[in-house]
Amino acid sequence: MASYDRLRAGGSPRPLETGDTWWYAAVAGEAAGSFSTRVRTRTRRACLGAVLLLTIVYAGLVLTATGRRWGDAAVTGRRADGTAATVLRDHPSLAGLTTLSLVLGCVLLLAVGLVRKRYALTAAATGAVVTALAVTGLLQRYAPRPRPVDTVGGLDPSGFPSIQTTLALGVALALVLVVPYRLRTLAVGAATLWAVGVGAYTIAAGQHRPGDVIAAALVALAVTSGLLALLARKGRVRPGPRRGPALPGLPVTVPLVLLTLVGLGAGFWLLGDALALPATAPYDPVELRLAHRCGQALAAGVVAAAGLILLMVLRRVDVDGAPAPYRLGGPFVEATGVPHDAELVGPFTEDRDHEIS
Template sequence: MASYDRLRAGGSPRPLETGDTWWYAAVAGETAGSFRTRVRTRTRRACLGAVLLLTVVYAGLVLTATGRRWGDAAVTGRRADSAAATVLREHPSLAGLTTLSLIVGCVLLLAVGLIRKRYVLTGAAAGAVVTALAVTGLLQRYAPRPRFADTAAGALVPSGFPSAQTTLALGIALGLVLVVPYRQRALVVGAATLWATAVGAYTIAAGQHRPGDVIAAALVVLAVVSGLLAVIARKGKVRPGPR
């Protein structure tokens, strides 16, 4: 346990010992101040770790020949998969459904926050999504990217690093952390994350992005949202959840 952990009134009668988990302290015996410190520290580390991993992914999957060959192999394998090609050919509405789901997700994120009258947090969640999309756009425009062969058309198609669709979907999923009530948060955010994963998988299956583009989008969103949570915790706007 950290030195700033203290039992609060009405907490567990058992003294906290070395080896106790941080969540036990948060539920049973940690003061609000130390909980905020812990959240700020961990989210700040998560932000820095996501930035570091994004750099590694960019260097390994975009700048190196091995990473580019892996991306080419993924695209070639997707085109060679007759089952995926059949599904995409017989269900052209999947593209429109994906776009519609992204619009519905944006509306849901704003609606939940406004209905609960969490105006500041709703603005913060929307700002995180916009910031993640802006970072994605800057990387797509200015980061050097390889071009891979489009075997179907014989042309060269630029790689979209990172994936904007995946960035938006995951931004919505993690933005719900700020606006959904505590007791429903795990279920709602978990379901939204599965949906965002499906969106990313569709962009790969449709040949719009490489796997590295989707991975990079997830790391961009994680970095932005973790940084935002660190700022919120620094301002003292977080507290331990109820028992």
């Protein structure tokens, strides 16, 4: 075999048979494998980037005294923030609604996949959510972390990362596997906005610190991106139509973009003043309120950015089924003695009207 006779890039190796030539390996194999390779590269980079950011967040907000002090101030500052305190006081049913929404989100994920008869993708989406929850549980159990202090000096149970945000955003990102391609942006964007609300509630209620919500978003993004990289390696992706889900998803993507820009911008702008807290209590209520709002902005921006990143990584990528098979035909195949009805995979259709230039 000549030096330029190579197998598919990123595809499963297949021994050359009668009718296989160098142009089959170069045209059919490279054209089919190059798209999967690009998708696998993008999703793998998203996964590794999320893991790297998760490590930085853990080191900066959990292991350092300044990060722990800011997290404690953000939790205790929820009562100094009149807006958050008023909403929680006037709507005590938010706790039950949050739990109910998490249950309904899981049911919706399973129902959409089963109704569309995408059993394998539904199992993969469920596995991604379960894996994200398992990683979150392991980090909560074994990663050293402080717990927020309430106003009376007691220690409230907390966790790094937030289990509620992991579940909400995990369900939102897993929808890319089960919803139709044209509705993917609308579904994932709306579910990401819901995950932003879940994370904001856990911070306002004092259940988690902002770093817990940020870490949960990064865990969900890393697990989902890793699963998509595995599917791309298996060849379970294909190019989506150019008229994709961008236009129907504008009602949710525009708020997500604004939330990402405003949340991250305001959060980092306020972070300098929030980190300048004195080393010892008591703190000024204004400083506590500033730390709480800074944490809310950063958490909302990161959760919204996680959904946008996954949508951008999967731009014009359809994961709803395997690539369409090719058949090898044409005068070149007939010249090699291959039967007319031979089941070969190649770049040519059955009309035999092709030309290589």
